[in-house]
Amino acid sequence: MKRTEAFLLDLDGTLYRGTEVIPDAPDFLRWLIETDRKYLFVTNNSSRRPEQVAEHLRRFGIPAEAEHVLTPSMVAAQYIKEQGAGNRVYVIGEEGLRSALIEAGCEITDEQPDYVVQGIDRQFTYEKLMTASLRIQSGAIYLATNVDKALPTEKGLMPGAGSLLAAVATASGCQPIVMGKPEARMIDHALEMLGVPKERAIVVGDNLETDILAGVNAGVRTALVLSGFSKRDHVAETDGKPTIIVDSLSDLIRLVE
Numbered sequence: 001m002k003r004t005e006a007f008l009l010d011l012d013g014t015l016y017r018g019t020e021v022i023p024d025a026p027d028f029l030r031w032l033i034e035t036d037r038k039y040l041f042v043t044n045n046s047s048r049r050p051e052q053v054a055e056h057l058r059r060f061g062i063p064a065e066a067e068h069v070l071t072p073s074m075v076a077a078q079y080i081k082e083q084g085a086g087n088r089v090y091v092i093g094e095e096g097l098r099s100a101l102i103e104a105g106c107e108i109t110d111e112q113p114d115y116v117v118q119g120i121d122r123q124f125t126y127e128k129l130m131t132a133s134l135r136i137q138s139g140a141i142y143l144a145t146n147v148d149k150a151l152p153t154e155k156g157l158m159p160g161a162g163s164l165l166a167a168v169a170t171a172s173g174c175q176p177i178v179m180g181k182p183e184a185r186m187i188d189h190a191l192e193m194l195g196v197p198k199e200r201a202i203v204v205g206d207n208l209e210t211d212i213l214a215g216v217n218a219g220v221r222t223a224l225v226l227s228g229f230s231k232r233d234h235v236a237e238t239d240g241k242p243t244i245i246v247d248s249l250s251d252l253i254r255l256v257e
């Protein structure tokens with residue numbers, strides 16, 4: 001575990017839990033900064049702009065800047081740019097997705113789009129579903145930011161981007177190309193941003209099915225932190241096995257220092 005240069009950090013369940021900071025998260029970030037490690041906050045949340053994600057973290061006392069944030073909206077924007085197959089996009093999504101696409105030079109339109117890009121959209125309607133389905137049937141390429149079915153809240157599980165994905169995929173008869181974790185694409189993108197080879201990086205997260213599987217899919221080491229969603233007993237039942245399991249971020253420091 002020595003010589004770990006780059007840390008790809010999950011947010012909810014790893015650095016904070018809902019509205020509460022995880023006690024050693026601010027110190028963990030300070031340790032990364034003091035020891036000159038490279039790091040990125042790698043989130044599956046497409047709704048916020050990087051600056052909003054950083055601001056959210058700073059409210060928990062966690063040092064964070066927009067340049068250290070990677071969202072699946074940014075990965076989608078980059079994907080469209082690289083493909084060179086047009087830049088007209090029909091969007092089902094919120095501010096974070098729209099702004100990432102516009103910054104990458106995409107034109108947001110519901111007329112003859114080259115892509116339908118879908119993330120979480122808390123203003124989702126039948127009309128949006130219909131438009132997405134019709135445009136995909138006419139040949140637009142369907143991209144989804146992430147497959148998370150539900151978002152845990154104090155009230156219970158709220159529908160996530162994956163629930164809207166199920167509607168669009170069912171209506172159009174087409175499965176999307178997915179940008180976020182557990183796809184390797186998100187981790188590859190993060191390593192490219194940091195300029196670090198796979199062997200020097202580690203994915204840190206609380207969810208076996210998204211964070212850890214993303215690392216496994218990308219061939220990067222992983223640390224499961226038992227501060228959130230996945231528990232030690234879940235490890236035996238999943239495909240993506242973590243390289244290490246730690247109770248806390250302080251334990252992780254001891255293993256990589």
Ligand SMILES: [Mg+2]
Nearest residue numbers: 010012013206
């Ligand atoms: Mg998490």
